Amino acid sequence: MITFDDVTKIYDGQSKPALRNVNVQIDKGEFVFLVGQSGSGKSTFMRLVLREYRPTTGTIHVAGKDLGRLRSWKVPALRRQIGTVFQDFRLLPGKNVHENVAFALQVIGKPNAEIKQLVPETLEMVGLTGKGHRLPEELSGGEQQRVAIARAFVNRPQILIADEPTGNLDPTTSVGIMKLLDRINKTGTTVIMATHDSTIVDQMRRRVIELDAGNVVRDQTKGVYGTA
Numbered sequence: 145m146i147t148f149d150d151v152t153k154i155y156d157g158q159s160k161p162a163l164r165n166v167n168v169q170i171d172k173g174e175f176v177f178l179v180g181q182s183g184s185g186k187s188t189f190m191r192l193v194l195r196e197y198r199p200t201t202g203t204i205h206v207a208g209k210d211l212g213r214l215r216s217w218k219v220p221a222l223r224r225q226i227g228t229v230f231q232d233f234r235l236l237p238g239k240n241v242h243e244n245v246a247f248a249l250q251v252i253g254k255p256n257a258e259i260k261q262l263v264p265e266t267l268e269m270v271g272l273t274g275k276g277h278r279l280p281e282e283l284s285g286g287e288q289q290r291v292a293i294a295r296a297f298v299n300r301p302q303i304l305i306a307d308e309p310t311g312n313l314d315p316t317t318s319v320g321i322m323k324l325l326d327r328i329n330k331t332g333t334t335v336i337m338a339t340h341d342s343t344i345v346d347q348m349r350r351r352v353i354e355l356d357a358g359n360v361v362r363d364q365t366k367g368v369y370g371t372a
């Protein structure tokens with residue numbers, strides 16, 4: 145589903161690579177934790193998958209496409225295959241829960257009939273039935289993250305990228321969010337999650353890719369957060 149072949153990324157004006165000779169293959173349906181200190185290259189990895197940046201050298205394939213050869217006008221179609229979730233939720237403050245999720249489908253031109261079916265179905269899946277009319281400010285952090293996940297998943301993307309999705313949540317709420325990401329993964333969606341949350345990584349026992357100063361220093365199936 146995602147392959148990095150000898151990928152190096154040096155940002156403009158920088159001398160040190162943010163990623164260095166990275167070789168990684170992530171298959172369809174995998175659940176992968178990206179771990180590593182702040183600045184180790186986790187966000188860079190995810191931004192390359194989204195083609196927000198291009199690698200300096202090396203080749204990246206996502207969902208069967210060589211991103212180096214992908215024409216700019218095809219990038220939106222690529223991104224439609226990839227749902228994104230962030231630490232700070234990024235909901236539209238003036239729109240209620242239903243509207244936030246529906247908006248993701250409206251911008252890609254889905255017909256209203258489909259939106260009417262998909263939005264309640266997805267809100268039910270994330271445990272927000274009955275809260276469709278609430279505004280983000282009327283929800284807890286955990287509920288806001290559920291809305292963000294519903295919005296990322298409503299289009300049933302092949303890949304879900306989550307950048308520190310539990311970073312602003314307490315441990316109990318985080319467990320609920322992880323159960324939800326696990327359910328989404330079980331539908332066949334490939335999940336890549338960057339995190340500093342060692343408890344979660346140790347509990348889930350999924351593949352762990354560790355970055356250190358842009359190098360992949362560990363790639364472990366059923367891994368834990370740290371080796372120390």
Ligand SMILES: Nc1ncnc2c1ncn2[C@@H]1O[C@H](COP(=O)(O)OP(=O)(O)OP(=O)(O)O)[C@@H](O)[C@H]1O
Binds near residue numbers: 181
């Ligand atoms: N747009 C940019 N321009 C220049 N340098 C950048 C840019 N984005 C990131 N970097 C640098 O690239 C390196 C990797 O950063 P990256 O954001 O990928 O790390 P990270 O592991 O996601 O960190 P965090 O856990 O803090 O989110 C860092 O040295 C960072 O300063």
